[in-house]
Amino acid sequence: MDQLLPLAAEAGALLKTRRETIAIAESSAAGLISAALLAVPGASAYFLGGGVIYTKQARLALLGIDAAAMEGMRPSTDPYARLLARTVRERFGATWGLGETGATGPTGNRYGDPAGHACLAIAGPVEDSQTLSTGSADRVANMRLFAGRSLALLISALKR
Numbered sequence: 001m002d003q004l005l006p007l008a009a010e011a012g013a014l015l016k017t018r019r020e021t022i023a024i025a026e027s028s029a030a031g032l033i034s035a036a037l038l039a040v041p042g043a044s045a046y047f048l049g050g051g052v053i054y055t056k057q058a059r060l061a062l063l064g065i066d067a068a069a070m071e072g073m074r075p076s077t078d079p080y081a082r083l084l085a086r087t088v089r090e091r092f093g094a095t096w097g098l099g100e101t102g103a104t105g106p107t108g109n110r111y112g113d114p115a116g117h118a119c120l121a122i123a124g125p126v127e128d129s130q131t132l133s134t135g136s137a138d139r140v141a142n143m144r145l146f147a148g149r150s151l152a153l154l155i156s157a158l159k160r
Contacts, residue, residue: 001036003144007151008036014158015046015096020124022154023092024050025063025084027075028102028118032147048092053084053101063087076101076113078129081121089123096124096157100150105137115139118146122157129153 015022024034031052038047051062059065065087073079081099089097102118103109109117116134121127132149134142 001032001039004032004036004147004151005039007148007155009040011151011154011158012037012040012043012046014155016042018095018158020095020158021046021048021092022096022098023048023088023094024098024100025053025088026050026098026100026147026150027053027084028104029100029143029147029150030054030104032143033098033100033150036147036151048094050088050092050098063091074111076103076109076111076117076119078119078121078131081119081129082123082127085121085123085127085129094124096122096154098122098150098154100146102142102146104142104146105139107137116142118142118149120146120150120153122153124157126157126160128157 084099085097099121103113105115108114115137121129
């Protein structure tokens with residue numbers, strides 16, 4: 001968590017300065033993105049909420065994304081990360097939505113993606129996404145890296 005805190009502090013400061021808010025829909029990062037942002041004093045000024053969208057049940061219950069919305073799409077892809085980001089932003093009425101999905105390890109996921117694969121997306125005044133592959137099966141290291149890269153993507157979007 002220590003390596004995530006400087007990124008979260010920078011993102012938080014940018015959000016506060018801009019008087020903007022964020023909501024998070026994360027999966028493989030397992031709550032680390034939210035935890036890092038909430039560890040920053042004054043997080044209530046910008047953090048509206050979010051969830052760990054780890055299963056179909058969570059996707060439906062927390063974001064209202066049903067089978068019809070998933071038609072032609074599978075988890076752990078760029079379009080899915082974008083859907084998460086856009087949906088969480090809309091549901092919370094936030095300026096920004098951040099979506100993260102992937103396969104932490106030690107094995108790949110049921111969709112054929114290897115351990116260390118993640119897709120990250122930001123939706124708001126600008127939209128962006130990225131896919132990364134660590135090549136590592138280290139679950140905890142991948143979780144930290146996915147969270148860190150998600151925060152870096154947020155910072156990049158906030159600086160545009």
